[in-house]
Amino acid sequence: MTDYQRYAVYYAPKANSDLADFGNAWLGRDPATGREIARPDVAGLDRDEIASITVSPSRYGFHGTLKPPFALKDGQTRALLESAIADYCAGASPVACGPLILKAIGSFIALVPTEPVGGLGDLASGLVKVLDGFRQPEDEAAMNKRRASGLSDRQEEYLVRWGYPYVMEEFRFHLTLTGKLDPDRLMRVRDALAPIVAPLCEAPFTISDVCLFGDPGDGKPFDLLRRFALG
Numbered sequence: 001m002t003d004y005q006r007y008a009v010y011y012a013p014k015a016n017s018d019l020a021d022f023g024n025a026w027l028g029r030d031p032a033t034g035r036e037i038a039r040p041d042v043a044g045l046d047r048d049e050i051a052s053i054t055v056s057p058s059r060y061g062f063h064g065t066l067k068p069p070f071a072l073k074d075g076q077t078r079a080l081l082e083s084a085i086a087d088y089c090a091g092a093s094p095v096a097c098g099p100l101i102l103k104a105i106g107s108f109i110a111l112v113p114t115e116p117v118g119g120l121g122d123l124a125s126g127l128v129k130v131l132d133g134f135r136q137p138e139d140e141a142a143m144n145k146r147r148a149s150g151l152s153d154r155q156e157e158y159l160v161r162w163g164y165p166y167v168m169e170e171f172r173f174h175l176t177l178t179g180k181l182d183p184d185r186l187m188r189v190r191d192a193l194a195p196i197v198a199p200l201c202e203a204p205f206t207i208s209d210v211c212l213f214g215d216p217g218d219g220k221p222f223d224l225l226r227r228f229a230l231g
Contacts, residue, residue, distance in 0.1 A: 003078055004214030004223075007134075009067035009085065009127050011173075012211045012224055019200050023062030026177060027054050031061030031213065031224040044192040053189060056179040059221050061213065064175050067127040068164040069215055073136040078214075081134050082226060085212060088130045089228040094208040095119040100175070100201045102194055107181055109190055110174035111197065113205040120173050120207065123230075127210070128167050138163045 013020035015032060024030045025040045028051065039047040051058075072081065098114030105112070113120065138146075138159075146159055155165035166172065178189060209229045213222045 002214070004225075005217035006069040006071050006215035007078070007081060008065065008069040008213045008215070008222070009131070010061075010063035010065055010211050010213050011175075011207050012061065012063045012213075014209075020062070022197065022200060023175065023177075026050070027058040027062050029058060029061065029221060031063075031222055034221075034223065040196070042192050042196060045189065053178045053181060053185070057176040059219065060176070061222050061224065062175065063211070063213065064173050066124045066173075066210055067131055068167070069213075070134070070163060071136040072134055076134045081131070082212060084131060084134065085127075085210070085228050088127065089210060089230050092123060092126065092230045093119075094206060094230045095123055097205045097207075099203060100197075100205050102190060102197050102201065103174075104186055104190055105172075105174060107183075107186060108176060109178045109181070109186065109193065110176050111200070112172075112174045117173065121171055123207070123210075124171050124173065125168050128162055128164075132162060135163055 012031065013023065015030075022040070025037050028039055029036050039050045042050065072078070097117050097120055100111045100113055103110060103112045143159055146165055147156070151159065151165050152170075155170055158167050158170060159165040162168075177193065181189060207230065209227045211227050212225045214225050215222050
């Protein structure tokens with residue numbers, strides 16, 4: 001069993017689903033197989049531009065974060081982590097939300113589920129809490145990097161307690177599609193993507209399993225290691 005520098009628990013759409021086919025092609029890689037995928041044809045965007053605006057999300061793979069990336073602390077192993085995730089997921093229920101919408105979040109673009117999303121927040125909070133004993137605490141330099149963007153008092157509290165500021169009440173699930181864009185490009189890319197993602201935004205969004213991802217380090221892309229069914 002290969003060890004990784006960090007692990008994370010993400011939602012990733014099932015293989016061969018329309019959402020997975022779109023997201024993996026848009027980001028240029030299938031994290032489950034490591035296979036590179038040709039970028040899609042999108043009117044108004046050439047493939048070089050798509051590659052340039054997806055550098056950051058492409059490394060992480062098409063996903064929605066549930067438990068942010070963390071290093072294992074001494075005494076913990078990937079096998080023990082997988083066992084804990086499996087135990088938690090066996091007692092959790094699938095989550096149903098409203099349909100996805102294409103949305104600009106600050107300076108990047110993402111697909112975001114609509115109400116009701118309470119069950120999704122509960123799933124993420126549960127994973128953060130249950131798996132926290134596996135997490136190597138962040139060092140001060142890493143926490144200061146998070147603080148540089150400006151945190152509220154509650155976000156600071158969560159950063160210190162859970163190693164990440166955007167958990168619990170601060171959690172906002174999203175499937176990231178781009179890195180940071182200037183306002184003009186943001187609108188242009190959003191408008192170009194809208195007709196492509198429209199068919200993906202018609203049905204309710206459901207999560208029936210979660211995935212363990214691994215970070216090999218050295219800037220290499222994350223790998224999808226294992227799926228865990230909910231319930």
